[in-house]
Amino acid sequence: MISRRDLMKWGxxxxxxxxxxxxxxxxxxxxxxxxxxxxxxxPGVIANPGGVRVLRFDGDVTQLWFETLDPLWRKPGFVLGxxxxxxxxxxxxxLSWDRGRRVVSxxxxxxxxxxxxxxxxxxxxxxxPSVKKG
Amino acid sequence: MAVLPPDLDAANxxxxxxxxRGAVGADWVWSSEDDLGPYRDSFSPVWNQAEERHASAAxxxxxxxxxxxxxxxAGRYKVPLFPISTGKNFGYGGxxxxxxxxxxxxxKRMNRVLEVDDKRHFALVEPGVSYFDLYRHIKDKGLKVxxxxxxxxxxxxxxNSLERGIGYTMPQFRDHFGASxxxxxxxxxxxxxxTGMGALPGSQSWQEYKYGFGPDxxxxxxxxxxxxxxxxxxxLMPLPEYYRTGLITVPRRRDFVKLVEHVxxxxxxxxxxxxxxxxxxxALMGDKxxxxxxxxxxxxxxxxxxxxxxxxxxxxxxxxxxFFGPEAATRENWEYAKQRILADIxxxxxxxxxxxxxxxxxxxxxxxxQPYKTGIRRYGALGVPSLGIWRIVSGNGHVGFFxxxxxxxxxxxxxxxxxxxxxxxxxxAGRFFNATTxxxxxxxxxxxxxxxxxxxxxxxxxxxxxxxxxxKAVAVAAEHGWGDYRAAPIYQDDVxxxxxxxxxxxxxxxEQLKDAIDPDGIVAPGRGGIxxxxxxx
Ligand SMILES: Cc1cc2nc3c(=O)[nH]c(=O)nc-3n(C[C@H](O)[C@H](O)[C@H](O)COP(=O)(O)OP(=O)(O)OC[C@H]3O[C@@H](n4cnc5c(N)ncnc54)[C@H](O)[C@@H]3O)c2cc1C
Numbered sequence: 001m002i003s004r005r006d007l008m009k010w011g012x013x014x015x016x017x018x019x020x021x022x023x024x025x026x027x028x029x030x031x032x033x034x035x036x037x038x039x040x041x042x043p044g045v046i047a048n049p050g051g052v053r054v055l056r057f058d059g060d061v062t063q064l065w066f067e068t069l070d071p072l073w074r075k076p077g078f079v080l081g082x083x084x085x086x087x088x089x090x091x092x093x094x095l096s097w098d099r100g101r102r103v104v105s106x107x108x109x110x111x112x113x114x115x116x117x118x119x120x121x122x123x124x125x126x127x128x129p130s131v132k133k134g
Numbered sequence: 135m136a137v138l139p140p141d142l143d144a145a146n147x148x149x150x151x152x153x154x155r156g157a158v159g160a161d162w163v164w165s166s167e168d169d170l171g172p173y174r175d176s177f178s179p180v181w182n183q184a185e186e187r188h189a190s191a192a193x194x195x196x197x198x199x200x201x202x203x204x205x206x207x208a209g210r211y212k213v214p215l216f217p218i219s220t221g222k223n224f225g226y227g228g229x230x231x232x233x234x235x236x237x238x239x240x241x242k243r244m245n246r247v248l249e250v251d252d253k254r255h256f257a258l259v260e261p262g263v264s265y266f267d268l269y270r271h272i273k274d275k276g277l278k279v280x281x282x283x284x285x286x287x288x289x290x291x292x293x294n295s296l297e298r299g300i301g302y303t304m305p306q307f308r309d310h311f312g313a314s315x316x317x318x319x320x321x322x323x324x325x326x327x328x329t330g331m332g333a334l335p336g337s338q339s340w341q342e343y344k345y346g347f348g349p350d351x352x353x354x355x356x357x358x359x360x361x362x363x364x365x366x367x368x369x370l371m372p373l374p375e376y377y378r379t380g381l382i383t384v385p386r387r388r389d390f391v392k393l394v395e396h397v398x399x400x401x402x403x404x405x406x407x408x409x410x411x412x413x414x415x416x417a418l419m420g421d422k423x424x425x426x427x428x429x430x431x432x433x434x435x436x437x438x439x440x441x442x443x444x445x446x447x448x449x450x451x452x453x454x455x456x457f458f459g460p461e462a463a464t465r466e467n468w469e470y471a472k473q474r475i476l477a478d479i480x481x482x483x484x485x486x487x488x489x490x491x492x493x494x495x496x497x498x499x500x501x502x503x504q505p506y507k508t509g510i511r512r513y514g515a516l517g518v519p520s521l522g523i524w525r526i527v528s529g530n531g532h533v534g535f536f537x538x539x540x541x542x543x544x545x546x547x548x549x550x551x552x553x554x555x556x557x558x559x560x561x562x563a564g565r566f567f568n569a570t571t572x573x574x575x576x577x578x579x580x581x582x583x584x585x586x587x588x589x590x591x592x593x594x595x596x597x598x599x600x601x602x603x604x605x606k607a608v609a610v611a612a613e614h615g616w617g618d619y620r621a622a623p624i625y626q627d628d629v630x631x632x633x634x635x636x637x638x639x640x641x642x643x644x645e646q647l648k649d650a651i652d653p654d655g656i657v658a659p660g661r662g663g664i665x666x667x668x669x670x671x
Contacts, residue, residue, distance in 0.1 A: 059525065060520075060521060060522040060524070060525070061521055061524075062287075062519075062520045062521040062522055065521065066266060066270075070266070087524055087525075087527065088524075090176075090524075091286075091521055091524055094172075094222070094288075095288060097172040098220070098242055128161065129161045130161065
């Protein structure tokens, strides 16, 4: 679990991701369609940043992926941001490759007492022509 | 890191890629370093080392005809192909090939569930169909069959079974290659072959009688390199009406011998699903004195282990039993198991577990209602694919060595001792092999133990230790007649080398076949330790 101070720091990152102004967003001009939040790292915060749909999970991405992401990732488009543990990102990134998507931005976030063992903020976007929009 | 296929220069490689693009479309051929990232083995203990195997390109065909075209092009340029189905073979090499410079033949686009029959209980699928896909298909159509899936559920019936992977339900289904029935294969010359009844035009029993007539070559395609499987059938379990669990504990170390005999009987009589063995004494391994006892050179005596158990107030062993079938049958089978074991082993105890009709609810799948600490992972046990197993993965993953041993208590004690002693120079091994290590009952008729040390990309010293320990583990096990059941490409030669009866007659036979069918090594040269003449020194 991370501290309140860390959560405040994220507070600054999420709008940057969502608002499309951060360097991270250069590769995804269409902006985010949803934001995945790993509840292990962010209990009860980041409600609906910038009006973007928030998808929560608790470390095991099975349900989220099976019910929501897999059907969406089979269609063109859909840019997904996330703030998750490394393990969850590994799983989602690996699954995203199968659907022509890549992690186009990845940023370590400070964890407890500033150590770099915190979550990662990232963006997964469609890159293959079969799923790129337009 | 750009690499070229063996014996091919850059200009010819460019021509080769152009031909591939002509066959499948430019969007489905990849050769940039960035695009090939997903085809590295992220669990590799030789990450960024010279021994790591890299693909030169990847190609994803849409259908069997495109697979044939790719094989023919590869044949002309003598480029090795490395076929993968879903490419999630983590712990055993991931999607990376045996030979650096191979082209990964990624079959993910061939992802049709061709048939699921819930009256005759089988499925026919393409390689890109994952366990999740098959499960979704069955669920959406309301079909009354249950799949047997490995962890994690993102793998594929075809890829997993071609590795002889395992699941967690009844014995005849959890051996995935054993449960396969009929395959279609693109051979190294580009021809399409079907095995079993699939060879008989008009046959309707391809997924019901795997042998057909004459020799059945299907075994050659599992852990082998004789062709590219483009369709495969699997036997499925009719959805059982009911599920029940129960736990048996036995007090003394030696009681394990009888316990195993009873459970073998129950399993071979098709009365139980996967039996999950454990030692409650494993909970004491955090205690230095107990750790020293359980890993002592030559092994502890039974009396010492029994004394530790009685001091801690713990039984020495336990087994989680699982029953599938009509409710009354599950009840009777559990009653029978209890009576049989409790009557024979003094001090044995039985605890009733959960029981409920299938399909299970979400809560039942989460396994929160079992009245005791259980080793069963419900999702797998009930054929529901999941990614939840990811919680056991630490660092950047692990490599797996799973030696096969006989289903007897004595063999378990012997492997505990011999592997613990043999790997003593590697402190990380004591956690895997000690006097509390229980066997895995994944395969239908054999036990295994697990050695799966974690690796870290940024810790080459740790990875080097893991790499050395893996090689030593293969050698120590072989000295005792135990062999690995499956291995990553970087260990396949070591493992194949241990199956050496009669001056490697088996390997020589495989090599003869390979030389006859695929002398240039177009399909996965080196896989299973089988090298065609071109690649043999
Ligand atoms: C935490 C964890 C838990 C695991 N638990 C299990 C488990 O319970 N059971 C288990 O069995 N494994 C397990 N594994 C190992 C592995 O993840 C699975 O076995 C997985 O199903 C294999 O990947 P795949 O199905 O994508 O096969 P692929 O990677 O597609 O194929 C495996 C290999 O088979 C060959 N192959 C594949 N397709 C073809 C084809 N069409 N034609 C010819 N050759 C082909 C290739 O050599 C390929 O490398 C686990 C791994 C991890 C990390």
